[in-house]
Every structure is written in structure tokens, then in C-alpha cells.
Amino acid sequence: MDSKSGSAESIYVPEAVQRAAKILVVGHFAVGKTTLIGTLSEITPLRTEERMTQAAAQVDDLRGAPDKKTTTVALDFGRLTLSDELVLYLFGTPGQQRFVELWEDMARGSLGALLLVDPARLADTFPVIDLVETYGLEYAVAVNSFDPHSQHAEDELREALDLLPDTPVVFCDARDQKSSAHALITLVRHLLTHAT
Amino acid sequence: MTAPGEEQQVSSGFVRSYVITGGRGLPDAEDLSLVTLVTLAPESQPPPNPSPEVRAIWELCSGGYLSVAEVAGHLGLPVGVARLLLQDLHQQGHLLRRKAPPPAQLVDRKILEEVLHGLQVRFG
Numbered sequence: 081m082d083s084k085s086g087s088a089e090s091i092y093v094p095e096a097v098q099r100a101a102k103i104l105v106v107g108h109f110a111v112g113k114t115t116l117i118g119t120l121s122e123i124t125p126l127r128t129e130e131r132m133t134q135a136a137a138q139v140d141d142l143r144g145a146p147d148k149k150t151t152t153v154a155l156d157f158g159r160l161t162l163s164d165e166l167v168l169y170l171f172g173t174p175g176q177q178r179f180v181e182l183w184e185d186m187a188r189g190s191l192g193a194l195l196l197v198d199p200a201r202l203a204d205t206f207p208v209i210d211l212v213e214t215y216g217l218e219y220a221v222a223v224n225s226f227d228p229h230s231q232h233a234e235d236e237l238r239e240a241l242d243l244l245p246d247t248p249v250v251f252c253d254a255r256d257q258k259s260s261a262h263a264l265i266t267l268v269r270h271l272l273t274h275a276t
Numbered sequence: 277m278t279a280p281g282e283e284q285q286v287s288s289g290f291v292r293s294y295v296i297t298g299g300r301g302l303p304d305a306e307d308l309s310l311v312t313l314v315t316l317a318p319e320s321q322p323p324p325n326p327s328p329e330v331r332a333i334w335e336l337c338s339g340g341y342l343s344v345a346e347v348a349g350h351l352g353l354p355v356g357v358a359r360l361l362l363q364d365l366h367q368q369g370h371l372l373r374r375k376a377p378p379p380a381q382l383v384d385r386k387i388l389e390e391v392l393h394g395l396q397v398r399f400g
Binding site (some may be wrong): 090091092093095097098099100101102103123126127128129130131153155157160161162163166167168169171185186188189191209257258261262264265268269270272275276 | 309310311312313339340341342343345346348349350352353355356358374375384385387388389390391392393394395396397398399
């Protein structure tokens with residue numbers, strides 16, 4: 081890239097970039113989404129928020145959700161310039177079921193989702209898988225773990241999460257760039273096998 | 277929690293957004309997606325007496341392309357509010373946009389191949 085020698089680090093997307101792609105990093109609270117995004121991002125990860133509108137609150141009411149207050153959801157995201165004309169954004173997306181409106185917005189235009197899993201809190205992952213599948217996102221599972229991959233651990237996890245045989249499972253350390261990149265590459269390879 | 281008919285509690289952040297947007301409803305996400313890349317058209321002149329938010333978005337967006345999400349993040353605004361300010365710029369003819377990404381159902385192989393290749397080059 082010809083801008084790499086620029087003096088001050090620019091916050092802007094390189095001029096020649098024509099397109100932006102989006103991949104979601106999903107998982108339950110505190111599973112390591114923001115860590116993984118920070119490990120891979122070329123910019124200091126940014127945070128913004130989406131506010132659930134009143135209309136959504138009313139929809140929630142119809143579904144029996146008791147809370148009518150405006151809810152704010154923090155979104156952390158990072159950016160990777162992947163070629164002269166393409167950037168990729170990684171968006172951390174909270175896995176709570178009550179954020180359905182947010183998920184509609186997030187899922188639209190996404191290539192797929194990297195599902196981060198804490199092997200010690202598998203039950204917390206069930207609702208996240210429900211959301212990913214509801215919105216028709218292809219995904220790969222990244223087990224955020226200090227333990228190395230073992231076939232036994234993978235088999236157990238596949239069974240517990242009831243994964244399809246072709247859903248990739250990788251073990252990764254969200255603090256480690258190579259390891260996190262490997263998880264992301266595994267996801268994109270998987271997405272390619274499903275692309276037409 | 278509030279009973280039906282009771283006045284809704286709103287956060288101060290909500291009031292602030294309401295003031296910034298002049299009380300208008302927030303635009304739909306279709307128009308300016310989180311990853312739509314935007315910048316100001318060259319030679320654009322800011323309006324006279326801009327509000328602090330309008331001034332800030334002019335300064336930020338005059339430097340080059342950023343995604344809608346990045347505009348919101350840098351300005352410390354909720355996505356919906358940033359979108360509204362950007363839509364104003366668009367309607368005034370000041371905003372340049374890169375082509376929006378296709379919806380998920382139409383993810384084309386070519387983009388995935390480019391993403392894969394880019395990741396392998398970057399981290400391989």
C-alpha cells in the first residue's frame with residue numbers, strides 16, 4: 081500500500097478504496113469480542129452506540145418484554161484494509177435476545193459471523209447461536225481458550241452446541257494476532273464453500 | 277419499568293440526540309449502512325452558524341473517506357444521529373458515498389475471495 085509511509089497515522093480509509101465488507105464477531109457478554117477485534121484492527125477500535133427506538137420498545141411489549149425504557153447498546157468495531165480497494169470492518173455484536181432490532185441492522189450486508197465461545201460457559205452461547213441462525217448468517221466457531229486444540233474437546237463442544245458437521249471449530253487466543261487471524265481466515269474459507 | 281400511559285423515562289443522552297436532530301425521526305438504516313463509506317465533496321462550504329455537531333461532522337468528513345460507523349464513533353454520537361446528520365449533508369449535495377455493499381443474500385464469491393486473499397497477505 082502506498083500510504084504506509086505516511087507520517088501521522090491517518091484515521092481515514094485509503095483514497096482508492098471502493099468497497100467495505102462487514103463481518104460480525106458475536107458471542108455472549110465478556111467472551112472476548114472486543115479483545116479479538118482490537119487484536120486484528122489496524123485502527124484503535126471505536127465504540128458507538130445504537131439506540132433502540134420507541135417503535136422497537138412497543139414491539140418488545142407485544143412480545144411480553146416488560147422494559148419500555150430506551151435501551152442503548154454499545155458497538156465496538158475495528159477496520160482492516162485488505163487491498164487497494166477493499167476494507168473489512170469487524171463489528172462486535174452483543175448476543176442478548178432482546179437486541180433483535182440491532183441484529184437486523186447488523187446482519188444486513190454481513191458476509192458472516194465469527195462466533196466466539198467460552199468453553200466454560202457453553203450455555204451462554206445457545207441464545208447467540210439462535211440469533212445467528214435466525215438471521216441466516218453463516219458462521220464459524222472460535223473457542224477462546226488458553227488450552228490448545230484437542231479432538232476430544234472439539235467433539236464435546238460440537239455435541240454440546242449441536243453444530244452441523246461442516247461448521248468449522250477453531251481454538252484461538254483472542255489476544256494473539258496470528259491465532260485470531262487464523263480463526264477469521266477459517267471463517268472466510270467456510271463462507272466461500274457456501275458462496276455461489 | 278413504566279406502566280402503559282405513564283411518561284417514559286429517557287436518558288439525558290436521548291434528550292441530547294433529540295436536540296441535535298431537531299426532533300426529527302431517525303432515518304432508516306438502508307440508506308446509510310454502518311459500513312457505507314462517506315466523505316465531503318471537495319469545495320463544499322459549511323453552512324453559516326453551524327451547531328457544534330454540524331461543525332464537528334464537517335471537520336471530520338472533510339479529511340477523507342470513513343464508514344458511517346466510524347463517523348459516529350469519532351464524534352461520540354449514536355449511529356442513528358450520525359446517520360441523520362449525514363443524510364442532511366447528502367440532501368444538501370455535500371456528501372460523496374462509495375457504493376453500498378450488497379445485502380447478505382447476495383454476497384458474491386469475488387468479495388469473499390478478495391477478503392480471504394487480503395487476510396492471508398496481511399497475516400500469512
